[in-house]
Amino acid sequence: METEELLKKRFAELAQKSYQKNQYTFTGFLGLADAGCFYEMEKELSYVPYQLWGGYQDAERVMLRFGGEELMGYEEEFPISCLKVSPVSAKFADVLTHRDYLGALMNLGIERDRLGDILIAGNEAFIFCTSSMADFITENLVKVKHTSVSCSSAGGILPDPDRDCEELAIQVSSGRIDGVVSKVYRLSRGDGAELFRQKKVFVGGKPCENTSRLLKSGDVVSVRGYGKFEFLGETGVSKKGKLNVAVRSYGKR
Numbered sequence: 001m002e003t004e005e006l007l008k009k010r011f012a013e014l015a016q017k018s019y020q021k022n023q024y025t026f027t028g029f030l031g032l033a034d035a036g037c038f039y040e041m042e043k044e045l046s047y048v049p050y051q052l053w054g055g056y057q058d059a060e061r062v063m064l065r066f067g068g069e070e071l072m073g074y075e076e077e078f079p080i081s082c083l084k085v086s087p088v089s090a091k092f093a094d095v096l097t098h099r100d101y102l103g104a105l106m107n108l109g110i111e112r113d114r115l116g117d118i119l120i121a122g123n124e125a126f127i128f129c130t131s132s133m134a135d136f137i138t139e140n141l142v143k144v145k146h147t148s149v150s151c152s153s154a155g156g157i158l159p160d161p162d163r164d165c166e167e168l169a170i171q172v173s174s175g176r177i178d179g180v181v182s183k184v185y186r187l188s189r190g191d192g193a194e195l196f197r198q199k200k201v202f203v204g205g206k207p208c209e210n211t212s213r214l215l216k217s218g219d220v221v222s223v224r225g226y227g228k229f230e231f232l233g234e235t236g237v238s239k240k241g242k243l244n245v246a247v248r249s250y251g252k253r
Contacts (some may be wrong), residue, residue: 011064015047025065029113
């Protein structure tokens with residue numbers, strides 16, 4: 001795809017600029033597919049240090065930084081801010097979803113690559129964004145759906161990552177990733193396989209096309225359009241010989 005080629009060209013330019021000018025360079029926020037494009041050329045760009053970070057551990061949308069303290073001689077933080085969005089009146093607030101918050105932000109004319117993950121915690125949301133957009137969002141995001149809201153800096157306080165998740169006990173034939181993905185999201189075998197063909201499955205942020213990959217405890221699997229889950233491991237074998245496993249499932253971020 002032309003967009004993929006343009007993105008890869010941009011990665012190469014940023015890496016070269018960082019190396020030649022001895023300065024840090026940053027992308028905007030990358031979705032799973034965009035980050036996958038980077039991993040396809042990871043070895044090609046390994047001549048310069050890099051890091052992916054989204055503002056907190058296990059963020060789904062991340063920013064890519066080229067450069068490192070060992071090369072530059074100094075450290076430069078990622079230009080990422082986190083804002084807390086709260087209803088002006090909790091009593092009259094709608095139940096707002098990730099889509100509601102994202103829609104309100106996009107209606108302000110904000111480009112998607114300026115926005116990172118959006119974490120929902122009760123009737124509040126935590127929005128990660130580029131630091132250059134923080135003031136604009138704080139001043140202009142005054143309503144989400146029909147709810148009047150106020151924005152302020154989160155001040156480093158984030159919701160408990162386990163607060164909006166669900167631990168599931170499922171049975172599968174084996175620990176193969178295709179079977180676990182299909183079971184978690186209640187998909188047919190064919191629909192599950194199609195996700196791999198369309199490169200919509202990622203493990204630890206990296207694309208996974210190997211449907212027979214065996215998951216291990218701690219693996220974080222993201223599926224575009226569905227959410228993500230952490231594979232917690234095997235818990236035993238059923239009387240019918242099925243493998244009992246546990247996963248921690250998260251919604252979209």
